[in-house]
Amino acid sequence: MKYPYFPGCSLRGLGRAYEESLLAVLHHLGVELQELEDWNCCGATAYMSVDETQAAVLASRNLARAERAGFSELLAPCSACYLVLNKLQHSIEQFPDIQQTVQRALAQANLNYRGSVRVRHPLDILLHEIGLDAIRERVVQPLRGLKVAPYYGCQIVRPYATFDDAHQPTTMDQLLATLGAEVVVWPLKTKCCGGTLTGTVPEAGLRLSYILLKEAQRRGAHVLATVCPLCHFNLDAYHAEIEHRWGPIPIPTVYFSQLMGLAFGLAPRQLGLHRNLVPFRFPSEPTVACP
Amino acid sequence: MDYTPRQIMALVRADFKNEVLQSRTIWLCASCYACTVDCPREIRITDILYALKQRAIQEGVYPRHFPIPVLAREFAAMARRHGRITEAYLVLKLFTRTNWRALLRSWRIGLALIRTGRFRLRPERIQRLDELKAMLAATASHSSQSSFPPAKVT
Amino acid sequence: MTPPQNHAPKAHRAEPRIGFYVCHCGSNIADTVDCAEIARYAASLPGVILARDYKYMCSDPGQELIQQDIREYQLDRIVVASCSPLLHEHTFRAALARAGLNPFYLQMVNIREHVSWVHKNREAATAKARDLARAAIQRVRHHQALQPIRVPIRAEALVLGGGIAGIHAALLLAEAGKRVILVERQPSIGGHMAQLDKTFPTLDCAACILTPKMSAVRAHPNITLWTYSEVIKVEGYVGNFTVTVRRKPRYINEALCVGCKQCVDACVFKDGKFPDEFNAGLSHRKPIYLPFPQATPQVVVIDPDRCLNLKTGKCKKTCVEACDRNAIVFDQQPEVHEVKVGTIIVATGYDLFDPTRLPQYGYGRYPNVFTTLEAERLVNSSGPTAGKVRLRDGRVPRSVGIILCVGSRDHRTHPWCSRTCCMHSMKLALLIREHAGAEVTIFHMDIRSAGKGYEEFYDRCLREGIQFIRGRVAEVTDWAMTAKEEGHLVVRVEDTLAGFVRRIPLDMIVLAVGMEPQRDARELRRILNISCSNEGWFLERHPKLGPVITFTDGIFLAGCCQGPKDIPDTVAQAGAAAAEALALMDRGYIEQEPNTAYIDPDHCCGCKSCLPLCPYSAIQLDETQGRAFINEALCKGCGACVAACPSGSIQQHLFEDEQVFAEIDGVLSYA
Structure with missing residues (x-):
């Protein structure tokens, strides 16, 4: 299997470990990713605050290039990219004026977009294309005794909820259970991590991240599993700052793909685990968990 | 947050334009869309806040020293200029523009990120930058008249 | 039943004398259509003796005007350009009859619904009204004198559904001496009301007022009670329905x-x-x-x-x-019965909204989230806990929150207001506090307490210390932020009066689930051939003036199958439905539009192609003559045979070829 792939800026910067681990586990599952040639920034949430039309044009270039390359699907691992590309897809389907503007702009680059590219998330591919059975077969070191709080964040399930429920998503739960981990039931699966507010308005943003860490800890989780480079950054890089404000919460955050890699027996370094600021260690005595 | 989101909607309807566009509330939205999927009237609150933010920037009335609009503008400028975002570089710019002290306070994180290879200052850029610029230029005449999105998800 | 007049050979027609009337309908028509111009134009057309415009043709003076003109000018055809014939055709037909003219010499032009209400441009609207008027004037000259058809009505009634609506309607009909068959699909009658504890606003016991009526149904000699039974087929028409009931x-x-x-x-x-x-x-x-x-x-x-x-x-x-x-x-074994009845009252009630559709409220995930119906059983002394309010683990709740509008007033689920939940929840609040001594908080968007004694009941709840928080609840969660919240369910809600988001720890949550149409309402709608609104509620003929009659003659609606309502309204509507049914059955017959089809025996070649087309089996072949003939008592005027007859020998009263062609000619000939 081979999937066209849109890495996005974060996976080349702060979220490098996400790309490293995702490529490694997909390769292990016999799936290769083909990077979209000369992709550009999706626009994320910030661009939409400045100029909606330009944000749409920015995103459309990627989809148009994907279509021209003959791709019918595009894998977007970053939550913001996933949402923004999906949002453009919805907008041009629903609002003819947006479609016209986008086409006009694309024409400047001799591009054209018919709307045929389906934007997909790795979780969607893993569950609905590769399948849990194929994943289970690859598990050589089941994550037995590891209590994981699955954290989906916002933008992969909202507002479009294309492959999972907007309030109670379960795809990552199923995946983690397949890896042998103990999935912690907790109600903050889709609560906001603070996004960029952690940097701009720390007293508001960091508090949201703190709430997630604290509740996961209260539920006895050893680790949070995330799908988004920004969530990971907030929960991992700002961890010291959060502890500084609210006291110790010894709980690391890793990408779900890193946990998959560990279960597949891949080397932690290959999965980018050495890039975590809060080091993740497998609990040696799984039975001695937090209350 | 100077107004609640509910107050923002009411102020929009009552035509209190200055109060809305100068408010900090619209900038505090982190775009998590929780309100949009839960609104019983199916009002696309996140999208409406986007439209308000754009209007505030167009009219130049956003709160000047509030970091969020500064970040949004720097982000857009970098995306326009390079086609991609170099996060570390963006954060540095934000802090130099808004809050030197925050930059000083964050040195520990910065060092740790450098140590783990996540902090890259060499700007990422796309190859066909002229192509992207031509596309964005084609929207210039339209970008000034950004309209409110329809209130309902269809 | 058809008097022979309808078959009278067509007499040689003298040039008709047409009177034309155009109605202003106050400003409804006159604002958009130049009525005086229409009258002037009509007067210029051949056969029109006089044309008038008048402010309200349907008023007594308006009708009187027509009657006087008929006598004074010997008019023998009348055209009224006003509203839809659904509204006033009978009014003007009656006016003709009073003036001694056969009422079927009338033709109406709908220049309100078809013109003034749907157009803005006055000139174009006036031109359209002119065309329609010309068509009617050309048509009416071909009208013939007809007599309405009388159809007898059986004096038996079927009541569908044994909740309080069906019970009340059945008892009224039975008391009036009519035979009633009450069909209920559950093993017992009683419906939702039987599950309730007390009723608002008087707090009298639901069972105490309902069970005597249930026993009365059982004991009444005029009522046949079929529980655990369902209607699977309805055939026939008003006065003569044949209903097939399956008894499980x-x-x-x-x-x-x-x-x-x-x-x-x-x-x-x-x-x-x-x-x-x-x-x-x-x-x-x-x-x-x-x-x-x-x-x-x-x-x-x-x-x-x-x-x-x-x-x-x-x-x-x-x-x-x-x-x-x-x-x-x-x-x-299941039994299938066929019964013949004259009227049908539909009282099939409602379903409750399934709260698992709103996962943020935690129903099914958190054991101590209940629905209002479950809470109702908990406070009921004959319920599972003998009236003791208990959590699922047996503890007594100290604090209870009731969340309103769960599956109501929500465009993601149901946009309508379920009307009873506000009062129901306030009643539960008082009962829960009385039974458990718990503090009760009601979360509401606004309290809707319209009804006799209802606002007073709200006042009482406020006075007696029930807490009200205005705000739609965002979520029910077991995410604890403080030690105080540990072990509780936490309601997160924006208190819109205080203006901030609150977290309120509670022991028990009750979801005030809204009403929705019965799951199989659409199936039943097809069986009965009645209409449903988009949402699935059965549709009344007119929201104000025909709230219990349907678009199908002889079928009436009672209770929540037509839309959410409380017990007083349900009983009132059930009484109204019974009265409508009685009015029909007591008169013994109804007059029907004589729009039946008939066959010209000189042209029929006996090809029999019409026979299988008739949904009412009204066409038979006279073997001896080799000609088909139509039983007018059975014909419903659907026109299927008229259109299909290869020799063109079937005609339909009120829709004769020459009438329809004259109308088409009229509307298409540009004057």
């Missing part, structure tokens, strides 16, 4: 069972094991059970999906031994 096997001889429940005690299942529907699943019953103590009829029922003998054939059948009346019949 309850594996009990109803005539023998006295409801002693010895069989229940003897069942091989020592304890109840299956969710008890009547207690909203809060308790358990056996495969053989009496639905509830006051069940009517007092006859047990066997659940075929649970009974060991019916499922596997392997059971000691201790129930059979225990029954000394030999009432248990394991080989009972």
Whole structure:
């Protein structure tokens, strides 16, 4: 299997470990990713605050290039990219004026977009294309005794909820259970991590991240599993700052793909685990968990 | 947050334009869309806040020293200029523009990120930058008249 | 039934004398259509003796005007350009009749719904009205004198649904001396009301006021009660419906069972094991059970999906031994009955919204989230906890939150207001506090307490310390932020009066689930041939003036199948439906539009192609003459045969070829 792939800026910067681990586990599952040639920034949430039309044009270039390359699907691992590309897809389907503007702009680059590219998330591919059975077969070191709080964040399930429920998503739960981990039931699966507010308005943003860490800890989780480079950054890089404000919460955050890699027996370094600021260690005595 | 989101909607309807566009509330939205999927009237609150933010920037009335609009503008400028975002570089710019002290306070994180290879200052850029610029230029005449999105998800 | 006049050979027609009237309808028409111009134009057309415009043609002076003109100018055709014939055709036909003219010499032009209400441009609207007027004037000259058809009405009624609406309607009809068949699909009548504890705003006991009526139904000599039964087919028309009812096997001889429940005690299942529907699943019953103590009829029922003998054939059948009346019949088969009735009252009620559709409220995930119906059973002294309000783990709740508008006033689920939940929740609040001593908080968007004594009840709740928080609840969660919240459910809500988001820890949450149409309402709609609104509620003919009659003559609506309503409104509507049915049955006949089809025997070649087309089997072949003929008493005027006749020998009264062609010519000939 081979999937066209849109890495996005974060996976080349702060979220490098996400790309490293995702490529490694997909390769292990016999799936290769083909990077979209000369992709550009999706626009994320910030661009939409400045100029909606330009944000749409920015995103459309990627989809148009994907279509021209003959791709019918595009894998977007970053939550913001996933949402923004999906949002453009919805907008041009629903609002003819947006479609016209986008086409006009694309024409400047001799591009054209018919709307045929389906934007997909790795979780969607893993569950609905590769399948849990194929994943289970690859598990050589089941994550037995590891209590994981699955954290989906916002933008992969909202507002479009294309492959999972907007309030109670379960795809990552199923995946983690397949890896042998103990999935912690907790109600903050889709609560906001603070996004960029952690940097701009720390007293508001960091508090949201703190709430997630604290509740996961209260539920006895050893680790949070995330799908988004920004969530990971907030929960991992700002961890010291959060502890500084609210006291110790010894709980690391890793990408779900890193946990998959560990279960597949891949080397932690290959999965980018050495890039975590809060080091993740497998609990040696799984039975001695937090209350 | 100077107004609640509910107050923002009411102020929009009552035509209190200055109060809305100068408010900090619209900038505090982190775009998590929780309100949009839960609104019983199916009002696309996140999208409406986007439209308000754009209007505030167009009219130049956003709160000047509030970091969020500064970040949004720097982000857009970098995306326009390079086609991609170099996060570390963006954060540095934000802090130099808004809050030197925050930059000083964050040195520990910065060092740790450098140590783990996540902090890259060499700007990422796309190859066909002229192509992207031509596309964005084609929207210039339209970008000034950004309209409110329809209130309902269809 | 058709008098011979309708078949009278067409007399040689003298040039007709047409009177034309155009109505302003206040400003409804006159604002958009130049009525005086229409009158001037009509007067110029051949055959029109006079044309007038008038402010309100349907008023007494308006009708009087037509009558006077008929007498004074010997008019013999009348055209009225006004509103829809649905509204006033009968009014003007009556005016013609009073002036001694056959009422079918009238033609109406709808220049309100078809012109003034849908157009803005006055000139174009006036031109359209002119064209339509010309068409009607050309048509009316071909009208013939007809007599309405009289159809007899059977004096028996079918009531569908045995909740409070059906019970009340059935009793009224029976008291008036009509035979009633009451069909209920559950094993007992009583409906949702039987599950309620007290009723607002008077707090009188629901069972105390309902059970006497249930017994009265059982005892009434004019009522045949068929429970555990469903209507599967309805044929015929007003006055002569043939209804097919399927009686499901309850594996009990109803005539023998006295409801002693010895069989229940003897069942091989020592304890109840299956969710008890009547207690909203809060308790358990056996495969053989009496639905509830006051069940009517007092006859047990066997659940075929649970009974060991019916499922596997392997059971000691201790129930059979225990029954000394030999009432248990394991080989009972479904029965299909056909009954003939004159009128049908539909009172099939509602379903409750399924709160698992809103996962943020945690129903099904958090055991201490209940629905209002479950709370109702908890406060009921004959309920699963004998009236003690208990959490699922047996603890007494100290604090209870009731969340309103769950599945109501929400565009993601149901946009309508379910109307009863505000009052219902306030009533539950008082009862829960009385039974558990708990602090009760109601979360509302706004309290809707329109009704006699309702606002006073709200006042009472406020005075007696029920807490009200105005805000739609965002979520119910077990995410604790403080030690105080540990072990509780936390309601997160924006208090819109205080203007900030609050977190309120509570022991028990009650979701005020809204009403929705019965799951199979659309199926039943097709069986009955009545209309549904988009949402699935049965549609009344007119929201103000025909709230209990349907678009199908002889079928009436009562209770929540037409839309959410409380018990007083339901009973009032059931009474109204019964009165409408009685008015029909007591007159004994109805007059029908004589729009029947007839066959010209000189042209019919007896090809029989019309015979299978008739949905009413009104066409027969006269073998001796080799010609088809139509039984006008059965013909409903659908026109299927008229269109299909290859020799063009079938015509339909009021839609004769020459009438229709003249109308088409009229509308297309540009003057």
